[in-house]
Amino acid sequence: MTRSAAPFALLALAALSGCAAPPMQFYTLGAPAIAQMNAALPATAPVLDVSHVTLPDYLDNQDILTRHGDQLDRSPNGRWGSRLSQGVTDLLAAHLGRDWSSYIVTTQPLAETPALRLAVNISRLDLNSSGQGALEADWAVIPSDEHQPVLRSRDSFTAQGSIATDAGKVTLTRALVEQLAARIASTPPRP
Numbered sequence: 001m002t003r004s005a006a007p008f009a010l011l012a013l014a015a016l017s018g019c020a021a022p023p024m025q026f027y028t029l030g031a032p033a034i035a036q037m038n039a040a041l042p043a044t045a046p047v048l049d050v051s052h053v054t055l056p057d058y059l060d061n062q063d064i065l066t067r068h069g070d071q072l073d074r075s076p077n078g079r080w081g082s083r084l085s086q087g088v089t090d091l092l093a094a095h096l097g098r099d100w101s102s103y104i105v106t107t108q109p110l111a112e113t114p115a116l117r118l119a120v121n122i123s124r125l126d127l128n129s130s131g132q133g134a135l136e137a138d139w140a141v142i143p144s145d146e147h148q149p150v151l152r153s154r155d156s157f158t159a160q161g162s163i164a165t166d167a168g169k170v171t172l173t174r175a176l177v178e179q180l181a182a183r184i185a186s187t188p189p190r191p
Contacts, residue, residue: 031090046115078166095181
């Protein structure tokens with residue numbers, strides 16, 4: 001390379017390095033940050049199994065999505081740390097473990113049959129381009145005793161927030177799931 005071409009090569013290299021994409025960021029819904037009760041539960045405490053939450057297929061992946069009418073836009077630099085359904089399941093279990101402190105709340109299979117099982121189906125979880133979030137879900141608390149009734153419920157939730165950043169989208173999604181968790185927790189079941 002000639003001496004006169006060297007400055008141009010350095011300038012081109014500097015320009016190309018400025019075009020590098022920002023690093024990928026991974027997000028969770030924050031379930032581990034929820035304080036759990038530290039009081040020891042008796043060995044006879046009832047167990048609540050939180051089944052894996054179901055989501056529409058187009059949502060149940062690691063993409064952070066924003067809806068624009070019929071179009072879904074994927075974040076170029078942000079992803080969920082796990083499938084969204086797993087993050088929602090973990091957040092619901094963490095909230096219920098805190099709110100229903102007399103239960104052993106788990107998402108993992110146990111050797112014994114749980115006293116209750118919570119099944120949640122989220123049929124809609126959207127953030128639109130104006131920062132409006134919506135979640136629609138139905139759920140059932142299913143006792144292991146077949147003679148007891150299954151408690152079913154359905155509700156929808158909305159929240160408003162900034163979606164200018166991936167962190168804002170995560171915060172808005174968390175707010176919607178926390179509304180669902182609070183609604184489920186508002187009617188504690190009887191084992």
